[in-house]
Amino acid sequence: MSTETTLHISEIFHSIQGESSFAGWPCGFVRLAGCGHGCRYCDTAYAEKQGTTMTVDEIVQRVLAFDAPCVEVTGGEPLLQPGAFELLTELCDRHPAVLLETGGFLPVDRVDPRVHAIIDIKAPSSGVMEHNCAANFTLALNEPERFEFKIVVASEADYLWAKSYIAGHGILGKCSIIFGPVFGQLEPRLLAEWILCDRLPVRMQLQLHKYIWQPDARGV
Numbered sequence: 001m002s003t004e005t006t007l008h009i010s011e012i013f014h015s016i017q018g019e020s021s022f023a024g025w026p027c028g029f030v031r032l033a034g035c036g037h038g039c040r041y042c043d044t045a046y047a048e049k050q051g052t053t054m055t056v057d058e059i060v061q062r063v064l065a066f067d068a069p070c071v072e073v074t075g076g077e078p079l080l081q082p083g084a085f086e087l088l089t090e091l092c093d094r095h096p097a098v099l100l101e102t103g104g105f106l107p108v109d110r111v112d113p114r115v116h117a118i119i120d121i122k123a124p125s126s127g128v129m130e131h132n133c134a135a136n137f138t139l140a141l142n143e144p145e146r147f148e149f150k151i152v153v154a155s156e157a158d159y160l161w162a163k164s165y166i167a168g169h170g171i172l173g174k175c176s177i178i179f180g181p182v183f184g185q186l187e188p189r190l191l192a193e194w195i196l197c198d199r200l201p202v203r204m205q206l207q208l209h210k211y212i213w214q215p216d217a218r219g220v
């Protein structure tokens with residue numbers, strides 16, 4: 001199928017997947033432009049610029065040319081652009097491992113069911129925690145293998161809030177949940193010790209790409 005639907009693209013690049021259960025795999029990334037959510041610790045604020053306009057066909061060709069074991073659509077907030085849904089479906093038609101990384105303030109119910117969705121849960125220090133989309137938890141509880149949740153923790157207060165929030169929404173122990181420290185703000189050892197002390201059944205991650213390359217490098 002040929003599609004002329006267009007999207008605003010911040011960057012398309014080849015890197016190591018750095019922050020999910022797919023961390024470590026070579027991955028082709030499509031970063032869609034625009035978000036506006038305004039998280040305090042956003043590390044991709046440059047994606048707010050409108051970017052380059054490309055058709056779905058052009059994007060699919062560019063990212064598949066990396067011949068990577070997985071491909072990921074990220075942002076910005078990818079689901080703000082209506083064409084993102086078509087892009088994800090086109091990628092799923094051509095690749096067995098398609099990931100979506102989303103800020104978690106929009107529902108993912110219209111996303112192609114072949115996509116593995118990595119959904120942020122924003123903690124208090126983000127400044128936007130009231131926008132977390134609870135409908136996504138219901139969806140994930142029905143099909144936990146399709147989803148994982150990621151919480152970026154900047155402080156002990158964030159950690160305590162996150163622990164209570166995931167228990168309160170019934171996803172602790174039922175869905176895959178990843179905790180990671182805000183790079184440069186929270187010592188990873190502290191987060192590891194809190195998780196171990198509480199026997200919390202979550203996975204801890206560091207943002208791998210920030211250790212491989214400079215923490216503020218783009219296109220990685």
Ligand code: SF4
Nearest residue numbers: 035038039042076103
């Ligand atoms: S949702 Fe993601 S891209 Fe958007 S402001 Fe927050 S961290 Fe940045």
